[in-house]
Amino acid sequence: MTDTVDLLVRQMRIESSGVLSLRLEHPRGEALDRWTPGAHLDLHLGGGLVRQYSLCGDPDDKAGYRVAILREPDGRGGSRRVHDTLRPGDTVPVSLPRNNFELLPSPRYVFVAGGIGITPILAMIVEAQRAGADWELHYGGRSRATMAFLDELAPHEGRVHVVTEDTDGLLDLPSILGTARPGTLVYACGPEGLLTAVESYAGTWPDGAIRLERFKAKERPAAEGDGDQPITVVCEQSGVSATVDPDRTILETLEEAGVDVPNSCREGICGTCETRVLCGTPDHRDSLLTTAERESGATIMICVSRARSAELVLDI
Structure with missing residues (x-):
């Protein structure tokens, strides 16, 4: 388990239909570690539930x-635990920002967010503003009530483009990403359907220009040949x-x-179990590493990945 600190739930606020925000503070008012845009925390919610949420x-x-x-009735229980049982004044073990x-x-950013995927993008907008960078946000959701x-x-009127499925349809990704823009980075976060569509434009942009964060693991590739072998x-x-x-998995075996x-997510999306490889060839099955990193x-995410070598x- 990663190092944690017990933080106080100081405030809870309804941000939209189904979305609840928490403000977490040190019980003694001590300063918290600074974090950078895109970081997340692990909340240890009891009963073995550990969930990652973007700052x-x-x-x-x-x-x-x-x-x-976001409350997910059909999820694995983390969001229900937060919405149904956490209250102001409670304390919760929280990891250091990662x-x-x-x-x-x-100099320029294009931000694409779908639903709760707006969370990491908010801090990126703050940073882009401070840096004097040019930026735009394309934010899609089912309806304004859910966003x-x-x-x-x-x-930020003029920079922010809100698209609701019930009145406008889906985000117009061909217009947003169809033509690569020099000196521009694209950051996208949201449901898998949106991210898969965004990722399809990566071939027309410079390598590394389109960067994604997933809340759920991608479908893992099927094993080659006769299937996985012992390693x-x-x-x-x-x-x-x-x-x-x-x-x-390697993690379970160790x-x-x-x-x-x-470790935390055990799905290859949080990076907690990332381990340095000293010898051998990883068979990457995570949803986190870039093509160059693979x-x-x-390194390897040992909660889901295996090895191509025997x-x-x-380095553990």
Whole structure:
């Protein structure tokens, strides 16, 4: 488990139909660690529930963190726990901020958000404004009633383009992304259908210009040939060597062997279990690493990925 600190739920606010924001502060009023746009927190909600939520406040606000949670009736229970049981005055263990969706410096940005995917984008807009960068936001949702933080975005009229499915249809991605723009980075977050559509334009933009964050794992690629084979994983630091069977993950196998590995989502989307590879060739099955990072083979998300080589030596 990653290091956590118990934070006080200072305030809860309804941001839209189904979306609730939390302001988390240190119980003794101590300053919190600064974070950067795109960062998220792990909330430890009890009963083994650990969920990741994007920070959506001001990165320079050291007095409190803000996250927003969409209630998902058919989800795995995290959002229901927040909406139904957390109340102001409660304390919740929270991880230190971690960023796998870093806002890189650029003179121009195109932000694309769908539904609750607006959360990491809010802080990016704050940073882009401070840096004097040119930016625009295309924000889609089922209806205005379901779209959070429209009041905060209202002062940016002209830069913010709100599209509601019930009156306008879907975001016009061919117009937004059909032609690559020099010196421009695209950041997108939202449901998988939107991100898959955005990702389809990556070939027409410079490598790395389109950057995505997923809240759910992509469908994992099918195993090649006759399926997964057993692999040997060697932990250089701990001296443990274990065989990972086809029906087990590296993380599960190492846990059973007594190796304590920080982890959270167990779906290949949060980056908590990212581990340095010392020898061997990873078979990447995560939804996080970029193409260049995959090709380098320097790290692996051991909660979902395996190996193309018979042996994998890890720096743990």
